[in-house]
Amino acid sequence: MPVIAIIGAQWGDEGKGKVVDLLAEKARVVVRFSGGDNAGHTVVNPYGEFKLHLIPSGIFYPQVVCIIGNGVVINPKVLIDEVDQLNQRGIDTSKLFISDRANLIMPYHTLLDGLEEELRGGKALGTTRKGIGPAFADKAARLGIRIGELLDKEALLERLRFILEYKNVILTKIYGVSPLSLNEVYSQYCQYGERLAPYIRETTTMLEEALAKDELVILEGAQGTLLDPDFGTYPYTTSSSPLAGGGCVGAGLGPTAISRILGVFKAYCTRVGGGPMPTELKDEIGDLIRERAGEYGTTTGRPRRCGWFDAVAGRFSTRINGFTGAALTRLDILGVLPLLKICVGYKLDGKTIDYFPGNVASLERCQPIYEELPGWQVPISHIRQYRKLPIKAQQYVARLEELISCPINLISVGARREQTIHKMPIL
Numbered sequence: 001m002p003v004i005a006i007i008g009a010q011w012g013d014e015g016k017g018k019v020v021d022l023l024a025e026k027a028r029v030v031v032r033f034s035g036g037d038n039a040g041h042t043v044v045n046p047y048g049e050f051k052l053h054l055i056p057s058g059i060f061y062p063q064v065v066c067i068i069g070n071g072v073v074i075n076p077k078v079l080i081d082e083v084d085q086l087n088q089r090g091i092d093t094s095k096l097f098i099s100d101r102a103n104l105i106m107p108y109h110t111l112l113d114g115l116e117e118e119l120r121g122g123k124a125l126g127t128t129r130k131g132i133g134p135a136f137a138d139k140a141a142r143l144g145i146r147i148g149e150l151l152d153k154e155a156l157l158e159r160l161r162f163i164l165e166y167k168n169v170i171l172t173k174i175y176g177v178s179p180l181s182l183n184e185v186y187s188q189y190c191q192y193g194e195r196l197a198p199y200i201r202e203t204t205t206m207l208e209e210a211l212a213k214d215e216l217v218i219l220e221g222a223q224g225t226l227l228d229p230d231f232g233t234y235p236y237t238t239s240s241s242p243l244a245g246g247g248c249v250g251a252g253l254g255p256t257a258i259s260r261i262l263g264v265f266k267a268y269c270t271r272v273g274g275g276p277m278p279t280e281l282k283d284e285i286g287d288l289i290r291e292r293a294g295e296y297g298t299t300t301g302r303p304r305r306c307g308w309f310d311a312v313a314g315r316f317s318t319r320i321n322g323f324t325g326a327a328l329t330r331l332d333i334l335g336v337l338p339l340l341k342i343c344v345g346y347k348l349d350g351k352t353i354d355y356f357p358g359n360v361a362s363l364e365r366c367q368p369i370y371e372e373l374p375g376w377q378v379p380i381s382h383i384r385q386y387r388k389l390p391i392k393a394q395q396y397v398a399r400l401e402e403l404i405s406c407p408i409n410l411i412s413v414g415a416r417r418e419q420t421i422h423k424m425p426i427l
Helices: 016-026 076-086 107-123 132-140 147-151 153-174 182-199 203-214 244-251 286-293 310-320 332-336 360-365 392-404
Strands: 003-008 029-032 041-045 048-052 065-068 098-101 217-220 259-265 267-269 305-307 325-329 339-348 352-355 367-374 407-412 421-422
Touching: 003 016, 003 244, 016 041, 016 217, 016 325, 016 407, 029 203, 041 076, 041 332, 065 203, 076 182, 098 182, 107 132, 107 153, 147 153, 147 182, 153 182, 217 244, 217 339, 244 259, 259 286, 259 310, 259 392, 286 305, 286 332, 310 339, 310 392, 332 392, 332 407, 339 392, 367 392, 392 407
Parallel strands: 003 217, 003 259, 029 065, 029 217, 065 098, 259 325, 325 407
Antiparallel strands: 041 048, 267 305, 339 352, 339 367, 407 421
């Protein structure tokens, strides 16, 4: 069986959770490989509706081993709360494991995240203020604390004493806020360590065993390609790579292990936070899409910015990830619109371009060039076969396939697991 990477192809919130939940039925292992609890996956299945932030979406299948990989930064309180909530609703979490190499989000990370955003004022990045960026910055600066260190209290105290002394200087001298107490932070994180100890493992050997047995492994991405710190709308990006290549590093797999890469595209575009979005609709159509789809952040509750499908960005996403197939979600939302638009190019400083600019200032000046298609204006949430979709809906799907240079395998026409059209096999 292959290793399949499930990757957000736009600015996040594309519906990756549903796709993973759907495919995990045949999987042995599902690995969350990047981000932190700034990401949110909504899953609707026979157990009900769930909003996951750290735990992989394969948790609802008892045979699936779920791994939070080394590429994730973990707020232990959030993780414990998520485990408790799942257990209270009858979901077994005994096959959840955490890489001992995953870095922790500490109290000073969340504190600094908010203080830094306030300092930026009108140029704030729109972070979730959950400490994700500062935690990844510390990881790169070799000031991070790994979750495996919670299992050695003496070593943890030594590391924390050094780091907290440094962080308290920043908090008090630069921001003028009160310092954090070493004893309080240490005591709290020791308690977290005791609670999470059964879940903490060396997880790369678990993946090796699954591959040796030819079992299906799914890599579950967080956020989306256009938020990648190298290829996204920098600096309005996330702090870890949501790309397929990031899946290898964030899970602990060699790149040759991945055999298929599924990009998840929404049938339109959404974005949360600051940064350019060329097809954004600041009108009644954008409001209509938002309200029909409930486009509010799973993690923050913030209203998402909505716009037409951007095929220039989609083609770029296909190229840098190497998508072998795609899932198209939320197609049902567009069913009330008489006219649909797809961005097929940009006008930049009087010139027509067909590529996604790397410079955010250039992207902010890009004006979308639209191609118009007729809408189908009938409900499609009940349809389960591609050939039974309205012809105009099929034409829209076919045009997107052509523009993003990638076949669409899966079409979601509703939030529930069964509201899915399997256009062509993925496995």
